[in-house]
Amino acid sequence: MTFGIDGAAMAAPDKTALKAQExxxxxxxxxxxxxxxxxxxxxxEAGLPPARQATILSxxxxxxxxxxxxxxxxxxxxxxxxxxPDYALAYNNRGNVFLEMNRPDEAFRDFDRAVALSxxxxxxxANRANASQKLNHPDVAEKDFRKAIExxxxxxxxxxxxxxxxxxEGRLYTGLRYLNRAITLNAQFAPAYxxxxxxxxxxxxxxxxxxDLDKVIALAPDNAALYVAxxxxxAKERRWQPAFRxxxxxxxxxxxxxxxxxxxxxxxxxxxRADLALEDLNHAISLDANAAEAYFWRGxxxxxxxxxxxxxxxxxxxxxxxxxxxxxxxxxxxxxERGGRRDEAIADYRKALELDPLxxxxxxxxxxxxxxxxxxxxxxxxxxxxxxxxxxxxxxxYTALNERYPKMPVMLETQGAxxxxxxxxxxxxxxxxxxxxxxxxxxxxxxxxxxxVAIIDLSRAQVAGIEPYITGDAKSKWAWTQYGVxxxxxDGLSSVYDxxxxxxxxxxxxxxxxxxxxxxxxxxxxxxxxxxxGGPSIFGWLFR
Numbered sequence: 290m291t292f293g294i295d296g297a298a299m300a301a302p303d304k305t306a307l308k309a310q311e312x313x314x315x316x317x318x319x320x321x322x323x324x325x326x327x328x329x330x331x332x333x334e335a336g337l338p339p340a341r342q343a344t345i346l347s348x349x350x351x352x353x354x355x356x357x358x359x360x361x362x363x364x365x366x367x368x369x370x371x372x373x374p375d376y377a378l379a380y381n382n383r384g385n386v387f388l389e390m391n392r393p394d395e396a397f398r399d400f401d402r403a404v405a406l407s408x409x410x411x412x413x414x415a416n417r418a419n420a421s422q423k424l425n426h427p428d429v430a431e432k433d434f435r436k437a438i439e440x441x442x443x444x445x446x447x448x449x450x451x452x453x454x455x456x457x458e459g460r461l462y463t464g465l466r467y468l469n470r471a472i473t474l475n476a477q478f479a480p481a482y483x484x485x486x487x488x489x490x491x492x493x494x495x496x497x498x499x500x501d502l503d504k505v506i507a508l509a510p511d512n513a514a515l516y517v518a519x520x521x522x523x524a525k526e527r528r529w530q531p532a533f534r535x536x537x538x539x540x541x542x543x544x545x546x547x548x549x550x551x552x553x554x555x556x557x558x559x560x561x562r563a564d565l566a567l568e569d570l571n572h573a574i575s576l577d578a579n580a581a582e583a584y585f586w587r588g589x590x591x592x593x594x595x596x597x598x599x600x601x602x603x604x605x606x607x608x609x610x611x612x613x614x615x616x617x618x619x620x621x622x623x624x625x626e627r628g629g630r631r632d633e634a635i636a637d638y639r640k641a642l643e644l645d646p647l648x649x650x651x652x653x654x655x656x657x658x659x660x661x662x663x664x665x666x667x668x669x670x671x672x673x674x675x676x677x678x679x680x681x682x683x684x685x686x687y688t689a690l691n692e693r694y695p696k697m698p699v700m701l702e703t704q705g706a707x708x709x710x711x712x713x714x715x716x717x718x719x720x721x722x723x724x725x726x727x728x729x730x731x732x733x734x735x736x737x738x739x740x741x742v743a744i745i746d747l748s749r750a751q752v753a754g755i756e757p758y759i760t761g762d763a764k765s766k767w768a769w770t771q772y773g774v775x776x777x778x779x780d781g782l783s784s785v786y787d788x789x790x791x792x793x794x795x796x797x798x799x800x801x802x803x804x805x806x807x808x809x810x811x812x813x814x815x816x817x818x819x820x821x822x823g824g825p826s827i828f829g830w831l832f833r
Contacts, residue, residue: 290359298740310343316352324352328668343373347382354386362386377407384416393423411440415447426733427454432561435780445471445478453484459686460702461488462755466784479508486518492700492752497523513542513549520552529559540569547573558590566590571649585620592624600624613684615644626658635659642666644683647690647698673729675714677727689727689743696750699727699743704734712740720771723748728758737761744774753786 312327328349332342332566348367366383370376384399400417403410418433419617431454437447454465465488471481482501489498502519509515520535533556539549552568572749573580588603604621607614638655645651646667667679676691679701687709689699701709710730717724727743740759745752756776757765763779772791777783 305337305341305345309348310825312345312348316348316355319355321352321356323354336517339372340376343369343376343379343746347376347379349381350386351691353380354389355674359386359390363390375406377403377410377413380406381410381416383412384413384420388416388420388423391423393420396420397424403535405733407442411437411444411447414440415444415450418447418450422450422454425460430454438780443474445475445481448474449481449484452481452488456484456491461491461700462702462715462752463757464488465754466756466778466782469784476584477508479505483515483518483805486522490522490525493525494751495525498522499526511542513546515538516542517546517548518553519671520549520556523551524555532556533560544571545576547577547583548582550576550584551580554583554586558593562789563590563593567594581607581612581614581617584610585614586619589620590618597624597628598678612646614642615651618655619648620643622658623654631658631678639666643687646680646682647688653709670708674711677711677714679709679711679729689729694750697745697752699745699746699752701729701743702731702741702755703741704732704737707732707797720789724753733742744788746788753788754784756784 290479299659304803308327312324312660315321315324324790330347331345332600337345345364348368350362350369352739353362353365363383363386366378366379369379370383372381380399380403384396384403385668387393387396388398391462397417397420400413400420403413404417407413407679413435415437418430418437418672421430421433428620434450434454437444438451441447448467448471452464454464455467456459456464457564465485468481469693474708475481481589482505486498489495490503497524499519500520501748502515506512506515506519513790516535516539520532520539523529523532523535532696533553536552536556538551540545543549550569550573554566554573557563557566557569560713567587567590569729570583570590573583574587576752577583584603584607588600588607591603592600598759601621601624604617604624607617608621611617616751618637618641620624620636621630622641625637626633635655638658642648642651642655642663643666644664652663655666656744667680669680670680670687673691675824676693677689680688680690682688687703689709689711691697691703703709707730709732712730713726713728713729715726716722716727723746725745725747727745729741729743731739731741737760739757741755743752743755754776756767758777759765760766760779765779766777768775768777773785775785
């Protein structure tokens with residue numbers, strides 16, 4: 290007997306392929322309902338091999354996921370992996386659905402399976418990192434994001450993930466390095482701008498935060514939280530009208546948005562409209578009785594209307610809800626001092642200083658009320674190194690301060706529980722005069738010691754960056770020019786710092802500089818500003 294293939298059997302695969310292609314085209318165009326219909330027809334054909342069915346089911350699951358039909362999408366991915374147990378992509382896709390359904394344990398297992406099946410699947414590592422973050426395992430997440438960066442060097446997604454983790458752990462400048470790189474790779478990647486804006490705000494670089502939020506809002510104009518964040522940045526820079534507009538827009542988008550109501554109330558207080566502020570704050574507290582910031586602002590509003598007792602009660606409530614709320618202690622102390630309750634005021638100022646040891650207003654307020662300097666309350670952790678002292682806030686953050694540069698506090702990144710320890714201060718010379726390098730021991734994590742260097746621009750009163758110098762036995766590479774430096778950390782991530790603008794030179798000057806570029810920058814190799822232990826000059830520790 291001769292076995293042949295009839296015409297109908299030959300036509301079926303062609304029809305399936307056409308319908309699957311139609312579905313894929315619709316999926317790419319965002320026509321998800323059309324895609325689902327096309328995949329439905331493709332799956333109706335008899336005799337499809339299991340692997341082919343699994344592929345179409347996975348694609349249909351993606352379309353349903355995009356339509357927020359999460360249960361149906363998960364069912365398609367589950368059917369796909371039952372037909373093809375080695376289908377890494379379907380496990381990855383189902384993991385994404387589980388993440389969106391807030392089922393991170395199941396998501397992690399799916400991503401884990403995808404990685405086991407396909408060890409070079411970069412997106413699965415990044416997704417597993419997202420699941421680890423939701424499970425509160427940031428160290429595990431960071432390791433996976435780093436692997437994803439290795440596998441997908443042109444992708445902004447894992448860089449953004451590493452930046453988010455670093456910022457969440459207080460390593461703000463590390464976060465900036467990752468996010469800057471993510472934005473360099475994809476100038477339209479909104480999550481990186483949003484995360485970088487949050488870091489800029491934490492570093493009190495509010496103009497830069499507002500600029501990043503401008504970009505994100507242009508991409509997502511209906512997101513109330515973005516207007517709140519930008520309003521807060523404007524308010525910190527005392528740009529009252531833009532701040533009021535942003536908070537008002539946020540309230541328009543979400544009338545029950547508590548941060549937006551609080552923000553608008555703060556601006557109404559600036560506009561001397563305590564009545565409107567109280568209206569918004571009462572509404573905010575009715576929505577969230579644990580909103581410490583709402584009580585804080587309502588306390589100020591009540592004091593402005595002459596209700597000193599109500600103001601004290603609200604500020605006390607804010608402190609009860611947020612015991613580390615330094616500003617609440619400060620304002621309550623101020624109001625109590627005005628009311629003749631001097632001892633209670635001093636106690637409040639003292640507590641606020643413990644929480645926020647470098648706040649100039651607090652230092653002055655405490656001295657005026659008590660007659661004591663802030664040094665009676667707040668002491669550095671170790672003797673000064675070239676004038677630099679390290680202070681620890683009640684929230685666990687470390688800050689370096691030098692009385693010679695009172696407007697230049699430096700928030701130090703640390704690893705583990707050990708306090709930061711200043712090692713060396715090196716002011717640069719010639720072209721880079723006004724730039725200083727503050728090297729410090731930043732602790733230990735997982736048995737690995739770390740040292741960092743803060744690049745400080747004294748002329749602008751700004752930290753240009755904080756970069757790793759030593760990680761365990763490895764050292765970062767610092768490549769200097771006359772006008773800046775490129776730092777490449779031990780993971781291969783590079784950051785470029787243009788610290789000074791190039792200036793026009795005579796040809797003879799340029800030639801001499803080419804012969805020995807470091808002689809003009811560092812005065813022939815003299816370090817300047819040696820460390821407490823008589824440490825080496827800059828050539829001893831930056832150019833090895």
